[in-house]
Amino acid sequence: MEVDGMSKYFQSEGGFLASLRGAADVKAVDDVTFDIKKGETLALVGESGCGKSTLARTILQLHRPTEGSIRFKGTDLTDLSSREIRPLRQDMQMVFQDPHSSLNPRLKVGQIIEEPMKAHDMYDAAGRRERAEKLLESVGLEAAHYHRYPHEFSGGQRQRVNLARAFSTDPEIIMCDEPTSALDVSVQAQVLNVMKRLQDEFGVTYLFISHDMSVVRYVADRVAVMYLGHVAELAEKEALFENPKHPYTRALLDSIPVPDPRSTGERGTLAGDVPSPTNPPSGCRFRTRCPKLIQPGTYDVTREELADDAAGAALQSYDLDEPTWRNVIGFVRAVDRRSFTLENVEDSPDAVRAFLDERFFAGSTPSGEPADVIDDAARLLAEERWDEAADHLRTTFEEPSICAARRPAYVLEEDVEEERFVACHLYRDSETDSSH
Numbered sequence: 180m181e182v183d184g185m186s187k188y189f190q191s192e193g194g195f196l197a198s199l200r201g202a203a204d205v206k207a208v209d210d211v212t213f214d215i216k217k218g219e220t221l222a223l224v225g226e227s228g229c230g231k232s233t234l235a236r237t238i239l240q241l242h243r244p245t246e247g248s249i250r251f252k253g254t255d256l257t258d259l260s261s262r263e264i265r266p267l268r269q270d271m272q273m274v275f276q277d278p279h280s281s282l283n284p285r286l287k288v289g290q291i292i293e294e295p296m297k298a299h300d301m302y303d304a305a306g307r308r309e310r311a312e313k314l315l316e317s318v319g320l321e322a323a324h325y326h327r328y329p330h331e332f333s334g335g336q337r338q339r340v341n342l343a344r345a346f347s348t349d350p351e352i353i354m355c356d357e358p359t360s361a362l363d364v365s366v367q368a369q370v371l372n373v374m375k376r377l378q379d380e381f382g383v384t385y386l387f388i389s390h391d392m393s394v395v396r397y398v399a400d401r402v403a404v405m406y407l408g409h410v411a412e413l414a415e416k417e418a419l420f421e422n423p424k425h426p427y428t429r430a431l432l433d434s435i436p437v438p439d440p441r442s443t444g445e446r447g448t449l450a451g452d453v454p455s456p457t458n459p460p461s462g463c464r465f466r467t468r469c470p471k472l473i474q475p476g477t478y479d480v481t482r483e484e485l486a487d488d489a490a491g492a493a494l495q496s497y498d499l500d501e502p503t504w505r506n507v508i509g510f511v512r513a514v515d516r517r518s519f520t521l522e523n524v525e526d527s528p529d530a531v532r533a534f535l536d537e538r539f540f541a542g543s544t545p546s547g548e549p550a551d552v553i554d555d556a557a558r559l560l561a562e563e564r565w566d567e568a569a570d571h572l573r574t575t576f577e578e579p580s581i582c583a584a585r586r587p588a589y590v591l592e593e594d595v596e597e598e599r600f601v602a603c604h605l606y607r608d609s610e611t612d613s614s615h
C-alpha cells in the first residue's frame with residue numbers, strides 16, 4: 180500500500196454555504212506520503228484530533244481524498260468508482276474502538292461474523308458457517324458461541340468477535356482504530372496477543388491507530404507519528420523509541436506514565452492544546468508548542484526575505500545563547516497561553532518587569548534588542564493588554580524562525596540501514612526544503 184501526497188479536507192461547520200462565505204476547510208490530513216509494507220504492523224500515533232482516523236478512513240475510501248493517490252495491489256484507489264472499489268473491500272477491513280456499539284445487538288455472533296463473507300459472495304452457507312466457527316476458535320472463543328448474542332459477552336470477548344468478523348474475508352490489510360483503548364488494561368494485553376497470533380496465522384498487514392505509546396511499543400514494527408494532519412516522523416519501532424528525532428515524538432514518549440531512564444528531565448514539554456486544523460500554524464505545524472523552536476538569527480527578517488535562500492541561510496546564526504533563548508520562548512508561550520497571573524504584582528511596568536525577570540529569566544536574562552522587546556511586553560502586560568503583548572512577542576521571536584516560515588521536508592536518514600523520515604528543520608537540508 181503506497182500513500183502519496185494524500186490530503187483530506189472537510190468543509191467547515193456550516194457546510195457548503197459557509198465555504199461560499201470563505202470559511203476555511205478543516206485540514207484533517209494534509210499531504211502525507213508513506214507506504215505500508217506487506218505483513219507489518221504500522222502504528223499511527225498522535226494526540227486526539229491529529230487526523231489518524233481520517234487517514235485510515237481515507238485510505239479505505241470511506242472518505243474520498245481531496246488530493247493524492249493510494250496504490251493498493253497495483254491500482255490507484257482514487258481512480259476507482261465506488262462500484263469498482265466494493266470488491267476490493269474484501270481485502271481491506273476495519274476494526275473500531277468501541278466493542279459495544281460496533282456489533283448489531285439483534286444478530287447472533289455467527290451471523291455477525293458471516294456478514295462480510297455474504298456481502299462478498301464468499302463460500303456457500305455451510306462454508307461460511309464452518310469458517311465462522313473456526314474463526315471463533317482462532318480468536319480464543321468457542322465454536323459453540325456461534326449462537327450467542329453480543330450482550331452475552333464481555334468487552335474483550337466482543338472485540339474478539341470484531342476481529343473474527345474482520346478476518347472472515349481473509350483480508351490483506353486491517354485498519355485497527357484504537358482497538359483496545361476501551362478495554363481494561365489486563366484485557367487489552369489479551370486482545371493484543373490474539374491480534375498478533377492472527378497476524379502470524381494469516382499474514383495480514385495492520386495499520387494500528389493508537390494514542391497510547393505503551394500499546395504501540397508492544398505491537399508495532401514501524402511507527403508513524405502524526406501531528407495536525409502531517410506525518411512528523413516515521414521509523415522502525417526500536418529506532419523511534421530509543422532515539423526519537425522529532426521533538427514531537429520526544430514529547431509523546433516523555434508523556435508515557437512509566438519510569439523512563441532515557442527521560443532527560445524535559446517532561447511536560449507537551450504543554451498547550453493542539454491548534455485548530457482549520458487554521459494550522461505556518462511552517463512546521465508543531466512549532467507553536469515545540470521546545471526546540473529554532474532561534475531566528477535576526478529579528479527583522481520578513482517573510483519575503485525568508486523565501487530567499489540567502490536570507491534563509493542567515494537564519495542559522497544565533498543571537499542569544501541557548502539557555503536565554505529557551506527562557507525567551509518559554510515566556511512567549513506563557514503570555515500566549517496566559518499561564519501566569521499578575522494579580523499580586525503592582526501594575527507598573529518596572530514591577531511587572533522585575534516579576535518577569537524572576538519568574539522567567541532567572542539565571543539567563545536577555546540583553547540588547549530582545550530585552551527591549553520584553554520591556555515592551557512588560558508595559559503592555561502592566562496595562563492588561565495580554566493579546567497585544569502576545570502578538571508582539573510572537574511576531575518578534577517566533578514568526579521569523581525558519582520553523583514558522585517553511586514547512587520542513589522529510590529528511591531521510593542515510594546513515595542507518597532502515598528507512599527513517601523526520602520532518603523537522605533541526606535535521607534540515609536546505610536543498611530539499613519546500614517553501615510552502
Ligand SMILES: Nc1ncnc2c1ncn2[C@@H]1O[C@H](COP(=O)(O)OP(=O)(O)OP(=O)(O)O)[C@@H](O)[C@H]1O
Nearest residue numbers: 189190205207226227228229230231232233234456
Ligand atoms: N466528517 C468530518 N467533518 C468535519 N471535520 C471532521 C470530520 N471528521 C473529522 N473531522 C476533524 O478532522 C480532525 C481530525 O480528526 P480525526 O478523528 O481524524 O483525528 P484523530 O487523530 O483520529 O482523533 P481521535 O484520536 O480523537 O479519534 C479533527 O479536527 C476533526 O474534528
